[in-house]
Amino acid sequence: MDVRIIVETTFENGTTKTHRLGCISRPFRQTKPEGFGLLLEDAKTMLWQLQNAIMLDQIEEVSEESRICLGCDRVRAIHDYRPRVLDTLFGRVHVKAPRIRRCACKAISDVDQSGPFSPLAHYFPDRSTPExxxxxxxxxxxxxxxxxxxxxxxxxxxxxxxxxxxxxxxxxxxxxxxxxxxxELAVDEDATSQALTVFLDGAHIRCRPEYQRRHLDVVVGKIESPNMSRRFGLVQQAARSPAKQLRQALVSQGWDGQRPITVISDGEPALPNLVRRAVQGPVRHILDWWHISMRVQHIENAVKGLLQTQNFPGMPELFKKPAETLRWCIWHGKVMTAGTRLKVLLIDCSRISKIDAEVREAAARVKARCRELYSYLANNFDTLTDYGWRYRNGLAISSSRAEGCVDEIGNTRMGKRQRMRWSPKGAHQVAVTRAAVLDGRLAVSQMAA
Ligand SMILES: [Zn+2]
Incomplete structure (x- = not known):
């Protein structure tokens, strides 16, 4: 059988036009499994033909329409036709774009311009379709x-x-x-009075050799208000003004310049400082619970190892108890108590480490882990909080949501396994676009353009 495809266009003014597109032939004697229905290649050819027909008709209609002068309703003359190539998702369309002469009546739209104008230039400044x-x-x-x-x-x-x-x-x-x-800056009508939380993290990606460094840092994160969230990604060296970009993202989430902002990230000070610059004011920084919890876990494991040594001399309770209460203390914001517990553990470990080599080694491990947590807490003392209280009140305690962004924005495209090296600008562009794609903002931004 043969399938003929005919397209009929009805213009606004009532006239119709018929296009005979290609023909698909399916001779039944030679039918093979892949001879049934529409194949990808047929479909692509037909889509292209269809696109061509629709585009040409549409351009014809739009061009005719734009010939009418808004001032005096007369039809303006066509100056000439210019060949133009338009790239669309369904193929490249060659069109003859008319240029229209300006009207002698000097209507409003023609006042400050002279020479013929092309009505198509307005629709396709890039000579390709937004889609x-x-x-x-x-x-x-x-x-x-x-x-x-x-x-x-x-x-x-x-x-x-x-x-x-x-x-x-x-x-x-x-x-x-x-x-x-x-x-979007002006649009913050549905601003709510609740606080905004910014989750921040960084992704390390390979840098191109000419930038004299091995890695680039992509700042990724998420801004959350009770009913909205928005991802962002940027490279500080490439963004014209990273703080401004972040400020704009905050405003688009309904920030009014006054509302308190909470930042949750790990101990890296550069990230909350970026938010401080964006906000141009105080920001509450909270240390990510997960990073603390991981360090407490290290101590718990080290203590377990110590208790399992063959000649363990002391009372197991003396070591087990402080390790267990440590997590509870930090979780409830009792940091000073946690510090004391750590010191007690350190002293107890020193006391028993004279006994034999195995015990000494295990005790040294516990001591190292304790010192690690102690300095981590001391360095970030101002950013510790009552995590239990926040948790019970439904507030965020961990930047794990930013870590999701690290994967989605940073690693899927620019991760180390991708074996690609990036310039700051290239990485910035990918991060910005990827964040917009994930938020579903891409289509909206383009429409607004
Ligand atoms: Zn006119």
């Missing part, structure tokens, strides 16, 4: 540029995709996202 740009950026932020190009080419009849095109589009889309964040 194509969005898809290129979205896939480029997830896969290597070459792989992204290949994926798009596999499924849609678009023109040949170059990895450089995908990279450049991603860069442009990242810029648009940044620009729209700025535009």
């Amino acid at each position: 194509l740009q969005r898809l290129q950026a979205e896939l480029g932020a997830r896969h290597s540029f070459r792989e992204a190009a290949r994926i798009i080419e596999t499924f849609v009849p678009c023109a040949k995709q170059m990895n450089t095109t995908v990279r450049n589009r991603l860069g442009k889309v990242a810029q648009v996202i940044g620009a729209n964040d700025r535009a």
